[in-house]
Amino acid sequence: MGISNPEIKKLYGLAAGRCSICKLNVFDNEVHIGEMAHIIAKSSGGARGNEEIVRNRNSYENLILLCANHHTEVDQNPSYYTVERLHKIKSEHESTVASHFESPNERVGDISFLKLFMRFVPFTQLRYFTEHLPVSVNLKLCTVGDMFEAGLVDNPHLYPLNDTNLQAHFHLFIEGYYELWNIISGFTNVDGRQQANFSQADDRGYLHMERRYLPYEKVKKLNESLDIKKSNFISAYSALIDFIRRNYKEVDLGSYEPYKI
Structure with a gap:
């Protein structure tokens, strides 16, 4: 049949x-x-x-x-x-x-959100920024959170996204980012004092794990957590890229424009 x-x-x-x-x-x-x-x-x-x-x-x-x-x-x-x-x-x-x-107007809103995000976030470079974790990370990774939060303030009508599939992918991506960044920007208790997990950025824009000031067991635990969070973030990031490429061809993923003073 x-x-x-x-x-x-x-x-x-x-x-x-x-x-x-x-x-x-x-x-x-x-x-x-x-x-x-x-x-x-x-x-x-x-x-x-x-x-x-x-x-x-x-x-x-x-x-x-x-x-x-x-x-x-x-x-x-x-x-x-x-x-x-x-x-x-x-x-x-x-x-x-x-x-x-x-719902054509809702789709227009989602496209506007994506275009704004891609314009101000070096989206196609995020995997590169996290490549050397857990040892080091590029400070530009923080633009993901900075620009997302700025967008919520400047364009609150655009988020959450109308496309439920897009919203699900983006939510996993941004959630994965915060879970990873919270460890990078966080502190570890060492004998009653709070020690930053990563140093301030060097002249190349990289943050390095403060291995000199963290006990071996603390470093080991941080490494394990960072490996897991990095894997989750990259997985969500890759899925979001695939979804946008398939369903939002109007959006240029490489449209990032570095801010000029």
């Missing part, structure tokens, strides 16, 4: 005839380049084919509209494109499509 016409119409309609990953129009110069990919393969030997499924494998719920290139990528890399990830990509894409028509 093949895919029924009602299922095909629903899939193409809710996806607006575009690849759920790259947003490419699946009709190129009157040539149909779209493919209805199975999230769980039709046969057990296919990609993700051994996963359990309640509905018919040819049902809308088990299909995702993709371009030919991404269909190949999804099926050749099932360890990355898991059932859960594909359902999430599909849901986010369909929500983005709906937002253009159901």
Whole structure:
């Protein structure tokens, strides 16, 4: 039994005839380049084919509209494109499509927030700033919190974000940032005195852990905490980048403009 016409119409309609990953129009110069990919393969030997499924494998719920290139990528890399990830990509894409028509003004507000944030935060460099943790960190990482808090004061109407998926990603990102930065900017109790965890910035703009003034056990504990918080932050940061790239192509992630006096 093949895919029924009602299922095909629903899939193409809710996806607006575009690849759920790259947003490419699946009709190129009157040539149909779209493919209805199975999230769980039709046969057990296919990609993700051994996963359990309640509905018919040819049902809308088990299909995702993709371009030919991404269909190949999804099926050749099932360890990355898991059932859960594909359902999430599909849901986010369909929500983005709906937002253009159901709440265009809300989408405009979200885009304004993102553009302002990217303009004043060196967003594409954040992984680089944290690369040498737990030993050192670039002071520019703090622009994330500074600009976020300034935005809440200057443009309180733009946050929380209207797109629930975008808000979830951004919340995890900003929460991960604060958990990491609170350790970097925090203090450790050493024999009744409060010792800063990191030094003041050097002439290159780097803060270094105050290993000279912290006992070995304290340094070890800080290292462990920083490794965990850094991993969580980078994971949330990467997920936010992927989401924005897929769903908010109007936003230039590299639009940062250094403040000039």
